[in-house]
Amino acid sequence: MLTAYTADQIRAAEQALMARLPDGTLMERAAAGLAACCAAMLGRVYGARVVLLVGSGDNGGDALYAGVRLARRGAQVEAVLAGSKVHEAGLAALRQAGGRVRGIEAVDRVDLVVDGLVGIGVTGALREPYAKAVARANQGPGLVVAVDVPSGVDASTGRVPGAAVRAHVTVTMGACKTGLLIDPGAGYTGRLELVDIGLGAYLPDPDVAALTDGDVADLLPEPGAESDKYRRGVVGVAAGSEEYTGAAVLAVGGALHAGAGMVRYAGTAAPVAQVRSHWPEAVITELSEPSLDGVGRVQAWVLGPGLGTGDFAHELARRVLASDVPVLVDADALTLVSRDATLLRRSAPVLITPHAGELARLMRVPRERVEASRLEHARRAAADLGVTVLLKGSTTLVAEQDRPVRVNRTGTSRLATGGTGDVLAGVAGALLAQGLSCYDAGSCGAYLHGLAGQLAADGAPLVTADVAAAIPAAIRSLS
Numbered sequence: 001m002l003t004a005y006t007a008d009q010i011r012a013a014e015q016a017l018m019a020r021l022p023d024g025t026l027m028e029r030a031a032a033g034l035a036a037c038c039a040a041m042l043g044r045v046y047g048a049r050v051v052l053l054v055g056s057g058d059n060g061g062d063a064l065y066a067g068v069r070l071a072r073r074g075a076q077v078e079a080v081l082a083g084s085k086v087h088e089a090g091l092a093a094l095r096q097a098g099g100r101v102r103g104i105e106a107v108d109r110v111d112l113v114v115d116g117l118v119g120i121g122v123t124g125a126l127r128e129p130y131a132k133a134v135a136r137a138n139q140g141p142g143l144v145v146a147v148d149v150p151s152g153v154d155a156s157t158g159r160v161p162g163a164a165v166r167a168h169v170t171v172t173m174g175a176c177k178t179g180l181l182i183d184p185g186a187g188y189t190g191r192l193e194l195v196d197i198g199l200g201a202y203l204p205d206p207d208v209a210a211l212t213d214g215d216v217a218d219l220l221p222e223p224g225a226e227s228d229k230y231r232r233g234v235v236g237v238a239a240g241s242e243e244y245t246g247a248a249v250l251a252v253g254g255a256l257h258a259g260a261g262m263v264r265y266a267g268t269a270a271p272v273a274q275v276r277s278h279w280p281e282a283v284i285t286e287l288s289e290p291s292l293d294g295v296g297r298v299q300a301w302v303l304g305p306g307l308g309t310g311d312f313a314h315e316l317a318r319r320v321l322a323s324d325v326p327v328l329v330d331a332d333a334l335t336l337v338s339r340d341a342t343l344l345r346r347s348a349p350v351l352i353t354p355h356a357g358e359l360a361r362l363m364r365v366p367r368e369r370v371e372a373s374r375l376e377h378a379r380r381a382a383a384d385l386g387v388t389v390l391l392k393g394s395t396t397l398v399a400e401q402d403r404p405v406r407v408n409r410t411g412t413s414r415l416a417t418g419g420t421g422d423v424l425a426g427v428a429g430a431l432l433a434q435g436l437s438c439y440d441a442g443s444c445g446a447y448l449h450g451l452a453g454q455l456a457a458d459g460a461p462l463v464t465a466d467v468a469a470a471i472p473a474a475i476r477s478l479s
Helices: 008-019 025-042 058-072 089-098 104-109 130-138 213-219 245-257 268-278 311-321 332-339 356-363 365-373 374-385 420-433 440-458 464-469 470-478
Strands: 002-005 051-056 076-081 112-116 143-147 169-173 193-195 208-210 236-237 264-269 283-286 300-303 327-329 351-352 386-389 398-401 405-408
Touching: 002 008, 008 025, 025 058, 025 104, 025 112, 025 143, 025 169, 025 193, 051 058, 051 104, 058 089, 058 112, 058 143, 076 089, 076 104, 112 470, 193 264, 193 440, 213 440, 236 245, 236 311, 236 332, 236 420, 245 264, 245 268, 245 300, 245 420, 245 464, 245 470, 268 283, 268 300, 300 311, 300 420, 311 327, 327 332, 327 420, 332 356, 351 374, 356 365, 356 374, 356 386, 365 374, 374 386, 374 398, 374 405, 386 440, 398 440, 405 440, 420 440, 440 464, 440 470, 464 470
Parallel strands: 051 076, 051 112, 112 143, 143 169, 169 193, 208 405, 236 264, 236 300, 264 283, 300 327, 327 351, 351 386
Antiparallel strands: 002 208, 386 398, 398 405
16 A cells, blocks of 8 residues: 655654654665666666756755765756855855856756756745746646655645646655645655655654555455355445436446346336346346335435435435435535535445535535645544545545545546446445445445446547446555
8 A cells, every 4th residue: 555644744754763763864875866866767877868857955965965976977957046045065066077057058958857856845836036937847849857756746635736846757856745645746746756765663653545456356355156146245235316327327237237136217108118128137126216215225325416406306315314324425415415405414334426516515615625625625524524535536536434545546637527437436436335434445446436437438539338347457456
C-alpha cells in the first residue's frame, strides 16, 4: 500500500530523525537520490545541460547538492537563484564542481530543469520571482524534475491556488506527500519517485493511502468449496426508469461481472424489459408501485442509477433505505437525499458515490469549491453525513470518518463517458453484498473499475458496456 502524509507529519518525522544524525545527513541522502533520478532521466549525463531553480529553503539545498553530483559527472550545471537567500554551502560546492550562476533565461536551452524553488511548507499562491520562474520552466524545452513537490502545489491537500510547476517526474523525499496523490496537484506531479532517507520509523499513521494490486487481491472475497449463490452475496438493484432504462442494464451488468452470487433487480416495466433481455441471470421483480414486497432477501442494495427523482422514486428510495442492509446511494438517489436528508437517518452502513456536483448539492457549497479541495470536502461529507463517501473524478477518493482517505490510482480519462458510474455502482454494490465493508467495497470497486476502463479503452474510445465486461479480466490481472 502506498501511504502519504501531510507536510506537518513529514516535518515532525524529519525533526525526530535529524536529532539522531550528524548535521547535513538528510540533505546528503536526498541529494544523492535526486541526482540518481536526474541521471536516469537524462540517460547520458556527460555534456547534458542542467538548470537548477533554487529557492531559499532546503529544497534549494537539495537541488544544489544534486547539481554538484551531476557536474562531477560532466554535466553543464547552472543555478538560477530565485530566493532572497541561498544555501551557501551548497552554492559553494556547486561552484567548486564547475557549476555557474545564471539568469532565468538559462531555462530556455537546457535538457533538464530541477525545480527546487519552494518546499512542502508553502500553502498559498507563489509570489514573484517564483511565479515567473515557474512559467519559464513550464514553457521551456527541458524535462522538469520537481524536488519533493512541484512548486505551487500544496503538499498537504493537492490544492493549486496559482501558478505551479508541471513536472515530468517528482522526486519526493522520505515519504509521499498527500498533495501528490490528490487532484489538482496530482496532475502536476508526473511520475512519482520516492527516495528513502530513513523516515519510516518516525512516521505516524498515514493521512491518505492508495491500494495496490496485491492489496485489492487480498481484500476480494474468494469463493470456497462450500460456496453457493447465497453465500457469495445477493445484491439488490433498484435503478432505471421509463426514461433511463440503460442505467439499470449497466448497474446489473457491473454487479454480475463483479462476482455477486445473485442479482435481484427491482424496477418498472420499461427497464425490466431491458434487464431481462440483457441479463437472463438476474432475478427480476417488476414494480407497479414503490414497494419491495416480493423482491426477496438481499445482503446489500444499489440504489439510484437512472431511478428518476419523482414521487415513485422517492418512496422506493425510502423503503430501500429503511432496510437493515448496506446501501450504495448513487446518481438520482443522491438528488433525492439532497432534498430529503431524513432518508439517510439509518443505522445500517451507507456508501454514497457522488461526483463533485452531486457532493456540492449534498453539502450546499459551490461545485468549484469541491473541485478545488476534493480531499477536504470528501472528509467533511463523511463526518457530517455519517456515511462512507466515494467521490468520483479524475482522482477518486474514498473517505470514512477516522480512517485514512483512500486514493484510487487506476483509471483512464476514457472513463469520462455516460454510464460508467452506473457500472461502478454495480461493482461496488456486489462487493458490499459479498461482505466487504463500505470502505473496502468502495476502494476495491473503484480500483477494479479503473483497471477495467484501461483494459476496455486500450488507447481508444470505450463503450460503457465493455467496462462491465472487462471487470473479470481486471480481477484476473491482480495476480
